[in-house]
Amino acid sequence: MLARSDVKSFISRFPSFEDETLSMYYAPRMPKAMIKETEELIALARKFNDEVARPLCLELDRKTHEDPDYFPVELVKKANEWGFYTLWIPKLFGGKGYNMPSISYFLEEIGSVCLGIANVIGVHYLGMTGLMMSCNARVTKKILHEVVEGEKRGEPCLLSFSITEPNAGTDVEEVELEAMGRLGCHAKKVKGGYIVNGSKIFISMGHLSKWTVLYAYTDLKRGADTKVSMMVKVGMKGFSFGRHENKMGQRICPASVLNFEDCFVPDEYVLTDPESLKSFTKHPSRDMNMRHIDYVFSISRAAVGAFGIGAARGAFNAALKYANESEIDGKPMVTYEWVQCRLAEMYANVRLGRLTYQEANYANQHRGPYNLLQMKPMYYYLKYMPLWFFNIILAPLLNRSIGTWLMSKWYLDWQKPEDQSLTTGLASMAKFCCTDLGVKNCQMALELMGKAGLRQENGAEKILRDAKLLQIYEGTNQLNRINLFKSIIAPAAPKATFFEE
Amino acid sequence: MLTALNKDLKPFEELITKFSKDELKPHVEEHDRYPFGTLDTNIIESGFHRIYDLGFLGIMLPEKYAGIGQGISAMCMMLGHVAEVDASYSLIIFTSGMSQQIILNADADGIAEKIYPIAKNAQEYLVAFPSFTDPGQAAALPQASSSGTGYTLTGKLDYLVLGNFSKWAVIPARTTDSKSYSFFLVDLNDKGVRKSNAIFSLGLHACPIIDITLNGVSAQIIGGEGKGEKYFEATSRIMHVAAAAINAGIMRGSLKEAIDYTKEREQGGKLVINWSEVRMLLANMAVKSKAAELCVTQTCKAIDEKLKDWGQISIASTLHVHDLACEVVTDGVQLLGGNGYMKDYGQEKRYRDARQVQALLGLVPLKKLALIKEIIA
Ligand SMILES: Cc1cc2nc3c(=O)[nH]c(=O)nc-3n(C[C@H](O)[C@H](O)[C@H](O)COP(=O)(O)OP(=O)(O)OC[C@H]3O[C@@H](n4cnc5c(N)ncnc54)[C@H](O)[C@@H]3O)c2cc1C
Numbered sequence: 001m002l003a004r005s006d007v008k009s010f011i012s013r014f015p016s017f018e019d020e021t022l023s024m025y026y027a028p029r030m031p032k033a034m035i036k037e038t039e040e041l042i043a044l045a046r047k048f049n050d051e052v053a054r055p056l057c058l059e060l061d062r063k064t065h066e067d068p069d070y071f072p073v074e075l076v077k078k079a080n081e082w083g084f085y086t087l088w089i090p091k092l093f094g095g096k097g098y099n100m101p102s103i104s105y106f107l108e109e110i111g112s113v114c115l116g117i118a119n120v121i122g123v124h125y126l127g128m129t130g131l132m133m134s135c136n137a138r139v140t141k142k143i144l145h146e147v148v149e150g151e152k153r154g155e156p157c158l159l160s161f162s163i164t165e166p167n168a169g170t171d172v173e174e175v176e177l178e179a180m181g182r183l184g185c186h187a188k189k190v191k192g193g194y195i196v197n198g199s200k201i202f203i204s205m206g207h208l209s210k211w212t213v214l215y216a217y218t219d220l221k222r223g224a225d226t227k228v229s230m231m232v233k234v235g236m237k238g239f240s241f242g243r244h245e246n247k248m249g250q251r252i253c254p255a256s257v258l259n260f261e262d263c264f265v266p267d268e269y270v271l272t273d274p275e276s277l278k279s280f281t282k283h284p285s286r287d288m289n290m291r292h293i294d295y296v297f298s299i300s301r302a303a304v305g306a307f308g309i310g311a312a313r314g315a316f317n318a319a320l321k322y323a324n325e326s327e328i329d330g331k332p333m334v335t336y337e338w339v340q341c342r343l344a345e346m347y348a349n350v351r352l353g354r355l356t357y358q359e360a361n362y363a364n365q366h367r368g369p370y371n372l373l374q375m376k377p378m379y380y381y382l383k384y385m386p387l388w389f390f391n392i393i394l395a396p397l398l399n400r401s402i403g404t405w406l407m408s409k410w411y412l413d414w415q416k417p418e419d420q421s422l423t424t425g426l427a428s429m430a431k432f433c434c435t436d437l438g439v440k441n442c443q444m445a446l447e448l449m450g451k452a453g454l455r456q457e458n459g460a461e462k463i464l465r466d467a468k469l470l471q472i473y474e475g476t477n478q479l480n481r482i483n484l485f486k487s488i489i490a491p492a493a494p495k496a497t498f499f500e501e
Numbered sequence: 502m503l504t505a506l507n508k509d510l511k512p513f514e515e516l517i518t519k520f521s522k523d524e525l526k527p528h529v530e531e532h533d534r535y536p537f538g539t540l541d542t543n544i545i546e547s548g549f550h551r552i553y554d555l556g557f558l559g560i561m562l563p564e565k566y567a568g569i570g571q572g573i574s575a576m577c578m579m580l581g582h583v584a585e586v587d588a589s590y591s592l593i594i595f596t597s598g599m600s601q602q603i604i605l606n607a608d609a610d611g612i613a614e615k616i617y618p619i620a621k622n623a624q625e626y627l628v629a630f631p632s633f634t635d636p637g638q639a640a641a642l643p644q645a646s647s648s649g650t651g652y653t654l655t656g657k658l659d660y661l662v663l664g665n666f667s668k669w670a671v672i673p674a675r676t677t678d679s680k681s682y683s684f685f686l687v688d689l690n691d692k693g694v695r696k697s698n699a700i701f702s703l704g705l706h707a708c709p710i711i712d713i714t715l716n717g718v719s720a721q722i723i724g725g726e727g728k729g730e731k732y733f734e735a736t737s738r739i740m741h742v743a744a745a746a747i748n749a750g751i752m753r754g755s756l757k758e759a760i761d762y763t764k765e766r767e768q769g770g771k772l773v774i775n776w777s778e779v780r781m782l783l784a785n786m787a788v789k790s791k792a793a794e795l796c797v798t799q800t801c802k803a804i805d806e807k808l809k810d811w812g813q814i815s816i817a818s819t820l821h822v823h824d825l826a827c828e829v830v831t832d833g834v835q836l837l838g839g840n841g842y843m844k845d846y847g848q849e850k851r852y853r854d855a856r857q858v859q860a861l862l863g864l865v866p867l868k869k870l871a872l873i874k875e876i877i878a
Contacts, residue, residue: 062701065535169838170768180770202839248842248849327640328867338866443827446703446856450864451633451660454703454857461703461853468834468852469842476838478778499769501777 022362038102045109057114064251080156093144101361104306111310115466116252123204127159130213134271137403160209162200179224187216193266206256229271238263249465281413298423301431305357308434311467315441316346318460353434360430368423425487428480435470521586538699538709566617574801577746584750589707600628602736607724629663629670635863636673645674664711679727685720693718704853738812744861745819748826752790755833789825823859
């Protein structure tokens, strides 16, 4: 009916049909082994839920109320024993190399039982993402190797991600705002490294992590252009912990203040700075900084979406259990249509939300940060290549500057702006949709359960407390809505400007 | 509660606002700390005497029982202002109000006289009640058996508000002969009463709630046997709007804190309140909060004037206010960003408290179904 060229022209017109229906295009391209791997991880998560998370989560929540300074050291050790802190470290860096999109399903599974425990595991990968997406192959290799060794020795080596400051929260999530914000974490270049002064707040797992990915600025007034990202280790002179926040929920996962007072960070732990960016790209450093942070958030916001669906599922499970066990006027609650319809809606929220984070994952796989590792040939190559190949042939490459140059070129310099927009936009969409649905299901569960839902021992009220955080971190849901507009809808609104009102 | 529509309440309003600010506010954080529900008897006692002297605890109690005989409007005004500071105290007053109203609706003169005019302290005056339960919906209630001179109660009752604080409780129980339940006055210090520890609940932490088990506890019936449902209906019809008033107060507090914070906090080089999306969120909160005030005020008026269908109006507007409150407190946290999630600010408490208030007097969906049943009858 239509010539192929006409078809192409119509479907690529805004909104591009492929961009709007990623799963249709990309699901068939997914290596089959990825599904098997993901199944294996879900089984592992369910086993962990049965043996560790479910028996512990309410007790741990109570414990953190009794002692607000309680740290989940034992839990972290357990997760380490279960091998959870190296599951998604690529084999190239010595890890188990599970495919990255699978982390969403895994975290949803754990999050459906306890969001706090899911974050105790998940936020380490936010740190890993911040590290890897800097594209500094040498430092990445060194630190991830420590994580792997820590697992073997039974001494967990976790990573945290430190960007939020007392006066800059939303501002550090977006370079346009960063450029106008009141930043406070200063990095001064000195011989052999940087001296850092300032503090970071609300850092998840801060007190329990060995390394943190830190952003600081050589010029606080021009933060977006002068960002320095670096790795700071516990024990470095001038780095100390401040207070441990007293939060409403997710109490098992501490949020910490990190202080830097004349903290010297040697060059060997600097991931990127304005100079290093110039070595591989002609793009302004502000654009590269945005690309880097967009990459990090494309991954982490999809994961927070999965947390949101974990919450939605947890609330649904609690409501279903209650409805199964209760009676109204002598009849089982589940025999009433109105109960069935409410539960059906809650279930639908879970499925709908999952589709949005799956779309974000497809974007990441084919157009974003996973595009190299998840290409079919590369995927199988990495999956089945014997370990010696990585250790002997590839690993030495990573130590050379060519390793960093190649990664930076591929991920940062050559990234297409339209792909960057698509991935960051869909991740934002997943983040706010799923987390809003999570809170919505909690509300529905409480309404269905009445006073039973209010009791901590029944679990539902804890999910409501835990879920609220999801609407705040990784960019508030307001910022994520704006980012969706800016990234995906803006071509249809040529007069739109951003953060200029 | 818009006192502009009811000028008589103005003097009360000034008293209660001052009381909340001076006596309650300094203790909000301390009373929200684990272990929950361990009321500091000294604070309650000193506060009690102040608000008792002011007449607030007997606000709807007739003068013959040493009350001040005001209507639901005064009650709602008071609950709202207290809730703006700490809704836990509103629950204490609400619960005491529920017990009073059950007793009054049952015309149980002897019981009222035995408690209110002679109470020496808060424990004796504030009568415990299962405020989150519609006894008609409860799967199980304690069993009452007649013992010639009176009754004895046996069985479990969950979620009794003030159960580990008060001397007296109004308890629903079933007698063998009646289809409906009846209410009884029980001395909670009776040795047949076994009390659980304070329950760890979502919110309203300053107000203790426990489960109790009764084992042959002697009890005095309140009103007629099998008339519990009738008394509860008459009481809850009025007291629904009192629950709404608590949530309207919480909303007011949430909006105020959100405005105060966003007027101070800067992001992107300007005050956060100057970003239009922040204003839109605040505006949505304001619309809901103001509408809730009006719902409460007009519902009180409908009740006072015994308008046609006032009972339906009371339930409908209350359910609506609760919905609005749960939305408002969620945005209230949101507008403070990460700080909203921390115990250093008031928003996270309101987020929890509003949901707890929504659960007062039974399951929300069943209240809706009861309303429509009445409308279509
Ligand atoms: C428990 C917890 C754990 C966290 N973990 C980490 C972590 O591991 N690492 C880390 O770096 N950070 C972490 N964060 C910080 C988190 O990402 C920030 O709290 C979040 O980005 C919001 O920043 P803020 O709290 O400063 O709020 P603000 O930025 O001050 O926002 C306040 C309000 O203003 C709105 N607002 C601000 N600017 C705009 C604008 N331009 N347009 C419209 N609305 C606007 C916001 O949406 C919000 O409603 C964590 C936070 C919490 C609470």
